[in-house]
Amino acid sequence: MSTRALIVDPSAPASIGLGEIADPVAGSGQLLVEVVHASLNYADLNNAVSGRIPAGAPLGLDASGIVLEAAADGTGPAAGARVVLFADGAFAERVAVDVSAVAEVRDGVGLAEAAALPTAGLAALRSLRGAGIAPGKRVLVTGASGGVGRYAVQLASRAGAHVIASVGSPARGDGLAGAGADEVVVGLDGVKEPVDIVVETVGGPHLVAAWELLAPGGSLQSVGWTSGEPAVFPPYGTVGLPKTLMSYVNEFGAADDLAELVRLTAEGALVPGIGWRGSWERFAEAADALRGRRVAGKAVFDVKPQA
Known part of the structure; x- marks a missing residue:
């Protein structure tokens, strides 16, 4: 089994391409999440060419979606919960992430807005x-x-x-x-x-x-x-x-701070600005707009078409 992902592809423009990776399997203390939206950062563009992420591996740090499988140890959100995550390899249809990398998305906060929060x-x-x-x-x-x-x-x-x-x-x-x-x-x-x-x-x-x-x-x-x-x-x-x-560099294990960002968004104290939104198949367009400073706020991908 495999899942689609935006991967490091040295043969593609900007070393980013759509490809297939092995279907993720959640380990101890991990959730399996179906990704609905993801957001693009300068760090993702840098990671594609810096060597930090190896060729064939998925890119991405920011995503939101639905929990498909709860953590086997009983920690973290339940299956069916809407979540936002901050973790390596977020640009994939399904991801396995540590419980410490996610926060539940409150009612009143859209998943596209939540995906724009992490980095x-x-x-x-x-x-x-x-x-x-x-x-x-x-x-x-x-x-x-x-x-x-x-x-x-x-x-x-x-x-x-x-x-x-x-x-x-x-x-x-x-x-x-x-x-x-x-x-x-x-x-x-x-x-x-x-x-x-x-x-x-x-x-x-x-x-x-x-x-x-x-x-x-x-x-x-x-x-x-x-x-x-x-x-x-x-x-x-x-x-x-x-x-x-x-x-400064963002450190992982951000569940508490992610929850704070979601809370502020739900209360209207924080308004995620989305300056570009489209299918992740248009990633090259989004990357070009980001590099050209034509995005006010965040660029958000729709990973799941029906979302």
Whole structure:
């Protein structure tokens, strides 16, 4: 038996192709999930060419679906439950995942919206937490029109911070004021006062400029690097009053934080932005739109046609 999946295929454009993998079998402490939706991240595009995921193996980190088989040890959601998951190999029709990788999706939250939560939502939630988000803090979010950025704007605003959303063009700022941004700026020239926290998703010269805006005692969370450009600091650029540049990567075992993101979405405090949606057979189109920064928010695949 086999199941379809988006796999690493070095012979395909961008090394991503639809293929077949062995039907998954749930091990101890695992669920078998039928995937209904999945969402695409820059990390998936990088994983296709970096060698981290071997040729023939499934890509993907974010998905939502229905539990086909509950965990044999009695932990986790029951069969038939709607769930969201954050785990390697999520771009497949069926996946076996650890109970610690899933959270139930509450009534009122669509599975497409749930699939848009994991990578970007976890990065925003955890980076702000790590930076010490609190009422009154000045928070700069770079690349604020992207998946992580939109979530960071909403979560920082909800925490009572003064939120500055930086985007690449005026059009990319659409909707950010409504999401909670107190200021929407193009680039960083419009930021006139120091900030306490930076959620930095662009990298390159943008990261250097954001570092220079950081107040003493502040924290820059380096969450992404969509520019693909090097960051070159001027001499003594990192010498001075204490402030912190933190490297960031999403860690697995995210059930509790996934449940928090679902709860906030159910309550209307977090609104997943879906800027592209279509069949996973159109993955090349979605990848091109993501690379070209033509997706406001998240790109979501429909894996199960009738969903």
